[in-house]
Amino acid sequence: MCRRGLINLEKVYNPKLVENRIYEFWENGGFFKANANSGKTPYTILMPPPNITGNLHMGHALDNTLQDIIARYKRMQGFEVLWLPGTDHAAIATEAKITAQMREEGVSKKDIGREAFMKRAYAWKEKYGGNICYQIKKLGSSCDWSRQRFTMDSDYSASVREFFVRLHKKNLIYRGKRIVNWCTKCLTSISDTEVEFEEECGRLWYIKYYFKDETEFITVATTRPETIFGDLALAINPDDSRCKKIIGKTVVVPICNREIKIIADINVEKDFGTGVLKVTPAHDCNDFEIGRRHDLEETFLVIDEKGFLNEKCGKYSGLERFEARKIVVNDLKSLNLIVKEEKIEHRVGSCYRCNSIIEPFVSEQWFVKMGSLAQSATEIVKSGKIKFVPERFSKVHLSWMENIKDWCISRQLWWGHRIPAWHCEECGGITISSDDEPEKCETCGCKKILQDEDSLDTWFSSALWPFSTLGWPDEKSEDLVYFYPTDTLVTGYDIIFFWVSRMIFSSLEVMKKEPFKQVLIHGLVRDSEGRKMSKSLGNGVDPVEIIEKYGADALRFALVSGITPGNDTRFSSEKLEGSRNFVNKLWNAARFIKMNVSYASPLHSSGVSADCLRNSLWSRWIVDRVNDLSKEVCENMEKFDLGLALHKIYSFFWGEFCDWYLEIFKIEINDEKKRENCKMVIHWVFGQILRLLHPFVPFVTEKIWGIFFDGVLAISNYSKFDANLEDKNSKSEAHGVISVISAIRTKCAEMRIRQDQKINVFILPETQNYELFKENLEIIRVLSRVKSVSFSSECQNSEVIVTDFAKIYLKTEEIFDKKEIKEHLETEGLHIEKQIKKNKILFENPEFLSKAPPKVVEKIKTLIFNLEEKQKKINKEIENFKIGG
RNA sequence: GGGAGCGUAGCUCAGCCGGUUAGAGCGCUUGCCUUACAAGCAGGAGGUCACAGGUUCGAGUCCUGUCGUUCCCACCA
DSSP, X not given: OOOSOOSSOOSSOOGGGTHHHHHHHHHHHTTTOOOTTSOSOEEEEEOOOOBTTSOOXXXXXXXXXXXXXXXXXXXXXXXXXXXXXXXXXXXXXXXXXXXXXXXXXXXXXXXXHHHHHHHHHHHHIIIIIHHHHHHHHHTTOOOOGGGOXXXXXXXXXXXXXXXXXXXXXXXXXXXXXXXXXEETTTTEEEOGGGEEEEEEEEEEEEEEEEETTSXXXXXXXXXXXXXXGGOOEEXXXXXXXXXXXXXTOEEEXXXXXXXXXXXXXXXXXXXXXXXXXXXXXGGOHHHHHHHHHTTOOTTOOOBOTTXXXXXXXXXXXXXXXXXXXXXXXXXXXXXXXXXXXEEEEEEEEEETTTOOBEEEEEEEEEEEOOHHHHHHHHHHHHTTSSEEESTTHHHHHHHHHHTOOOEEOEESOSSSOBOSEEEETTTOOEEEOSSSSOOSOXXXXXXXXXXXXOEEOHHHHHTTXXXXXXXXXXXXXXXXXXXXXXXXXXXXXXXXXXXXXXHHHHHHHHHSSOSXXXXXXXXXXXXXXXXXXXXXXXXXXXXXXXXXXXXXXXXXXXXXXXXXXXXXXXXXXXXXXXXXXXXXXXXXXXXXXXXXXXXXXXXXXXXXXXHHHTTOHHHHHHHHHHHHHHHHHHHHHHTTOHHHHHHHHHHIIIIIIIIIIIHHHHHHTTOHHHHHHHHHHHHHHHHHHHXXXXXXXXXXXXXXXXXXXXXXXXXXXXOOOOGGGOOHHHHXXXXXXXHHHHHHHHHHHHTTOOGGGOOEEEEEEOGGGHHHHHHHHHHHHHHHTOSEEEEOSOOTTOEEEEOSSEEEEEEOSSOOOHHHHHHHXXXXXXXXXXXHHHHHHHHHOHHHHHHSOHHHHXXXXXXXXXXXXXXHHHHHHHHHHHHHO
């Protein structure tokens, strides 16, 4: 890496020439490697492992950027920072991708078998997992690659098995036939969180069920007539007035002519449809519950795993479920069994991976008992040991935990952790073991045992991320002891249930300690029109493409500026351009400083001496300002108000440092007495700016740092408030001069005075400000772009401006229109009068005086005083015009 | 049905504990190629802070309600 010696810095910053080399420099230097023996206070962040399904998207870019900002900030503050990266095998998502790919090739899972499939999946992991890491590096992420983990690493897998075994021992895992959400395309069960519900326009058919041997019928409303083959009862609410009359009676299921009973159950809404529900326990969650209460056959399946009607459906068997619906409805109609048909808005669940409609389906699955786990996860958040930022997201976690049902953790997939359960062919007993291959059946001791075919929910393994990545189940592992509990988890609100909540209860279960102290929740990255970025809309943006075009720093800047924790953000090319411009501005400031302040050898940017500040207001001012800024920025950073912190640095750097200090520096550098001190100050202040900005835009700042200073910025100290550098007077003095310059500029623009009109300015300062202005006459002249500035008490036929610090007269060779000047003054006077009035009203109210804090009263008093002073001056000028005629 | 967010300039959004004349970026507009930067510099226009009440000496900020909007949760089949 070219550390310095940039004699000719390019006019336009080119991130392409910088970023890759800087990252290599950091990585080779091992600056991001965490050390469990450093003796420093640890600060741990675990990267939410991206799925190996494909490429990183903008959401990842935001998530990673936020983490990197925090990691770099904490590292610069002297913490031993561990930011542990990794990837997730993403069982169902990856398997869906691979099978889709295979389908195109015309092969199926069955064709190639489990072993070959796993081989293929690992190859996929190598390819895409590697690509993801490449992308994370491109973003500038300062994570410790030596500790990189994958959720299917062999020791990680061992920890998953161990966890399973422990839960099983505590009776928190059970196996049983239950109704689950079944995806007929992925051919697996999925958990409740993995079902996405959407409001859809469907139909409600009113179907006649005749009483046995009677001509009377009862009408039942259903959205799923194709499931009548699975009807095992009709149910009615016990409070329904018809209930007594019909309860226990037998009705005949249409078409299949099976006889079923009418039962009473409180889960039937009296007011929905006809108030009578057909109960299909094997294909509806609600009906399953009712079935259990009334001893109905739970496993009476009529639809198979692929979504086709089975042999129980007579001539309809073999029909796809939605096809069957149409045919059944038609047949019912022709049998005159449909009373009416109406449109209905209802919620339909679909698979979060493949989007096909979920079939509630009874099958044998493994479950985690949630009761006690959920309770501990609730308590820890209520106790405040885990804090959500913003706080409101703790509610999301809590309300989910408080209403949770048991968690279905088995999946009929191959890609993932195979369930560590072995079935005995001899005795049918189940052996649960954390061994890779247990030798014999625990029950009968024979060796004929076969591993369960199912694998585990991907979230079952990612729930262990906080401790498995640090060495668990080895409880004495150095990393685990030192880095656990971790400090901050950064993630989007969309995976609170999926992951955050599950990490909390899993960690409490095995570690007996919270997995992290804070959870920083961020929102979604949307497109410029506020739409969610998605493949189907084609509005997704590839972070790497953006980096190629604008640079990683600009991307990071665009993602972070203007965000507030928990809120969504929009991403647009306009924002990106603004961000790139900022980076370029920074680069050019460096270029300017390099051109004017060249030291033979790079400096240690240790501090500024009081000596440096002695003879320049502007040095005192800028040092005080950057000192203030450091304080505010650190306060914001601690609260994770990263967008706000960045905004403050931005406006200081651009609006104060560049616009004022650098411009003034150009003038002061000509003063031999000030020159050296100025150089030292600019050097130091710029160093502080680089420190403050580094977590946000690490590449360009590191690059520039190398031009001016020794050492590595990434591991330098963050800028920090220093009470010794406070200088309150500098602020008002600088403001006094700046306000005069601004006033002249505004007036000139207003009056369309062109620069070539050579105007002369005379100022009359307040006596106490005389020295201040005397010192700064040249600065005022140059920055206001006027011909001359001098002191004078009065000046006929001149435009007059009154500021808090001075009266200013503008004079050109041309004579101003007196009337116009007077009018300007009068408008100004009117404006001031209005303000005075508004503030004086406060004092007419006795309650204001008695109740408002003295500080505020005092503040407003001086405000009024100042305004009145100004008003007097203006009136005097107006008076002059009258006398003058 | 329950819960949450948002509503501030043409657009995207800041605005901490209530306290002078409500801010930024972009866009628009006027004038500038002023030796770091035209990806720039110096000006300017543009706001009933969704609406209605309330608390308060004082409300964009706190409370209640209304409207609009977005999202999350929930077994009306």
